[in-house]
Amino acid sequence: MKWPAMGYARVESLDELWRVLDAAGPEAQILAGGQSLLATLSFRLSEPSGLVDITRIAALRGVSVAGSILRIGALTRHADLGRDPLVAAHAPILAAAAPLIAHPAIRNRGTIGGSLALADPAAELPACVVALDATIVIASKGGERRVPATDFFQGLFSTDLQPGEIIAAVEVPMATPASRQTIVEVTRRSGDYAMAGLAAVLSMQANGQVEAARLVYFGVGSGAEIARGASAALAGRRLDGTSIAAAKAALADDLDPPGDLHGGPELKRHLARVLTGRALSSFLAPAEQAA
Amino acid sequence: MNRRIDIALTVNGERVARSVDTRLHLVDFLRTELGLTGAHTACEHGVCGACTVRVDGEPVRGCLVLAASLDGAVVETIEGLSDSGEIRDLQEAFVARNAAQCGYCTPGMLVTAADILTQAPNASREEIREHISGNYCRCTGYQAIVDAVEDTLKARRTREAVR
Numbered sequence: 001m002k003w004p005a006m007g008y009a010r011v012e013s014l015d016e017l018w019r020v021l022d023a024a025g026p027e028a029q030i031l032a033g034g035q036s037l038l039a040t041l042s043f044r045l046s047e048p049s050g051l052v053d054i055t056r057i058a059a060l061r062g063v064s065v066a067g068s069i070l071r072i073g074a075l076t077r078h079a080d081l082g083r084d085p086l087v088a089a090h091a092p093i094l095a096a097a098a099p100l101i102a103h104p105a106i107r108n109r110g111t112i113g114g115s116l117a118l119a120d121p122a123a124e125l126p127a128c129v130v131a132l133d134a135t136i137v138i139a140s141k142g143g144e145r146r147v148p149a150t151d152f153f154q155g156l157f158s159t160d161l162q163p164g165e166i167i168a169a170v171e172v173p174m175a176t177p178a179s180r181q182t183i184v185e186v187t188r189r190s191g192d193y194a195m196a197g198l199a200a201v202l203s204m205q206a207n208g209q210v211e212a213a214r215l216v217y218f219g220v221g222s223g224a225e226i227a228r229g230a231s232a233a234l235a236g237r238r239l240d241g242t243s244i245a246a247a248k249a250a251l252a253d254d255l256d257p258p259g260d261l262h263g264g265p266e267l268k269r270h271l272a273r274v275l276t277g278r279a280l281s282s283f284l285a286p287a288e289q290a291a
Numbered sequence: 292m293n294r295r296i297d298i299a300l301t302v303n304g305e306r307v308a309r310s311v312d313t314r315l316h317l318v319d320f321l322r323t324e325l326g327l328t329g330a331h332t333a334c335e336h337g338v339c340g341a342c343t344v345r346v347d348g349e350p351v352r353g354c355l356v357l358a359a360s361l362d363g364a365v366v367e368t369i370e371g372l373s374d375s376g377e378i379r380d381l382q383e384a385f386v387a388r389n390a391a392q393c394g395y396c397t398p399g400m401l402v403t404a405a406d407i408l409t410q411a412p413n414a415s416r417e418e419i420r421e422h423i424s425g426n427y428c429r430c431t432g433y434q435a436i437v438d439a440v441e442d443t444l445k446a447r448r449t450r451e452a453v454r
Contacts, residue, residue: 002314005294005312006313007294008294102337104425105343105352106425108346108349108351190424
């Protein structure tokens with residue numbers, strides 16, 4: 001379907017953005033990569049009075065390191081995440097997530113800020129930033145505020161973003177030699193939204209024990225779901241077949257997946273258990289994986 | 292906010308200036324304003340890939356880009372890629388392998404496949420399949436399409452080796 005009639009404004013700076021948003025009123029929407037927003041216009045699921053194009057705001061671009069924090073500008077595209085050397089070195093789960101997001105042509109436009117602001121329950125990046133314990137940097141006319149990713153996501157397509165606010169950047173604690181990060185998912189077709197997915201970030205001790213684990217599932221609930229029981233089942237234990245089995249068993253209390261077009265809750269739970277095994281086994285030495 | 296906006300951009304090497312309706316997407320702009328009908332409209336929500344064109348050197352979904360946002364952009368369509376000769380070998384391989392059945396998906400397939408030729412010159416069959424997985428062929432001609440892309444990659448590697 002063709003898009004509804006709507007206004008359009010292109011802004012070059014944050015100051016200009018605040019002026020335009022004030023004038024445009026609450027029915028206007030922010031346009032970044034547009035790879036989800038413009039599709040919802042085609043379905044007439046949303047009918048904004050106008051779109052404010054922020055893609056030329058230089059302050060929202062770029063990936064940089066400051067101290068032990070990796071700062072990723074909101075306009076960083078999925079394709080950039082997949083090939084940026086700083087992302088690969090300091091947040092490998094984001095580099096690994098990029099090829100799982102849709103297809104090359106869509107990754108060339110879609111942005112990390114856009115994906116997080118939309119908060120699709122089956123999307124990869126919200127789960128990754130929750131697993132990484134990242135901080136969302138939110139900008140408005142009044143200045144910046146920082147919100148932990150765990151608090152930022154509030155449910156189905158719902159976030160802490162208020163009218164007049166945009167995501168400016170994501171701040172990620174940099175990976176250390178103790179970090180283990182991976183993302184796995186099951187899809188009907190390569191590039192589709194996940195039937196079930198898992199973003200896993202572990203911190204390991206030198207003796208092979210798990211110091212801390214954050215297992216975050218997507219496509220199995222109303223958002224990025226932290227599995228607290230499964231994560232706790234790993235903490236303080238050696239990562240091996242026994243502790244992995246304990247994490248899988250704990251999922252029964254962590255996840256309460258709704259059925260969808262792909263299948264019922266039990267299918268989703270099964271997929272989550274399978275993905276848990278795959279993700280955690282990837283952290284084991286090859287000899288242990290075979291066992 | 293404006294319902295029309297003036298844009299100036301480069302399409303297939305030619306400077307173009309138009310006043311466009313802000314609801315117009317890139318593919319309709321190319322087809323209705325410029326008469327470039329190679330890029331096809333099909334699903335119009337980013338799933339099928341028939342509308343794939345290049346913006347600033349990279350393939351994009353033409354149905355998920357506002358024409359209004361393209362002031363200053365460089366756009367290349369299948370017409371431009373054909374005229375420049377950049378993908379002549381790929382097009383010949385599509386003909387040789389009968390990789391264009393009804394042909395509706397072909398322009399998008401070629402733009403997507405052209406991206407592999409430069410981004411991943413050593414791509415395996417698996418990687419070719421992965422790369423074109425966002426392009427639908429309703430005749431299910433994928434086998435022949437993968438054959439054609441693989442032939443082109445091999446031929447280019449051989450030419451490079453000889454050089």
